[in-house]
Amino acid sequence: MESSVDHELQLETNQKVEKLIEFTNNGIDLIKNGDYEKAIRYFENESFAESVGLQLGDSKTIFLHNDLSNPQQIDDVLNFISLHSHFNHKYSEIKIAGLINSKLHPEKTKYFVPQDVWKDVALVNLEEWLHAVQFISKQPIAGEDDDEIDVALYMRAKGIPLTEHFLSMHGRNKFINGQKMNDNLKKH
Numbered sequence: 001m002e003s004s005v006d007h008e009l010q011l012e013t014n015q016k017v018e019k020l021i022e023f024t025n026n027g028i029d030l031i032k033n034g035d036y037e038k039a040i041r042y043f044e045n046e047s048f049a050e051s052v053g054l055q056l057g058d059s060k061t062i063f064l065h066n067d068l069s070n071p072q073q074i075d076d077v078l079n080f081i082s083l084h085s086h087f088n089h090k091y092s093e094i095k096i097a098g099l100i101n102s103k104l105h106p107e108k109t110k111y112f113v114p115q116d117v118w119k120d121v122a123l124v125n126l127e128e129w130l131h132a133v134q135f136i137s138k139q140p141i142a143g144e145d146d147d148e149i150d151v152a153l154y155m156r157a158k159g160i161p162l163t164e165h166f167l168s169m170h171g172r173n174k175f176i177n178g179q180k181m182n183d184n185l186k187k188h
């Protein structure tokens with residue numbers, strides 16, 4: 001039989017998960033509206049994190065020194081952001097690498113960053129928050145055991161068009177394409 005202490009803990013967990021889903025849903029809406037930079041700022045919510053027993057840790061930051069338009073540099077920036085962003089289970093800590101495009105001596109105040117790059121950064125933000133949901137609820141959010149595939153399936157189910165970079169990480173491409181192939185096979 002379930003003890004009342006277990007029961008209370010479960011209720012507390014359910015409440016946290018509910019709050020987190022609501023929080024991430026708002027971020028998902030911003031991303032779907034194309035408000036990527038707004039979404040990134042939205043996810044930097046330390047007091048909300050604390051209210052569900054999480055913390056936002058420091059991570060590395062890239063400071064641009066030129067307009068970001070070279071495809072190789074874009075790849076490097078996105079890989080850096082992905083590699084230095086993670087959810088740390090041990091400390092219930094979300095760490096997200098930053099991208100800063102402010103100029104030191106401005107005529108224009110900022111270097112150019114393509115919207116697609118901000119979208120990828122926003123997806124990484126959402127990804128780490130979704131890992132927190134997986135961690136707190138102790139179960140997948142889209143029914144897939146692999147955490148990285150699970151977040152991709154969840155985002156897709158929420159109607160977010162996933163990017164090439166996002167799908168290139170953690171073997172998601174192979175899985176998602178494989179699944180599409182299965183879907184196509186079922187149609188015939």
Ligand SMILES: [Zn+2]
Pocket residue numbers: 127128131147148
């Ligand atoms: Zn991840």
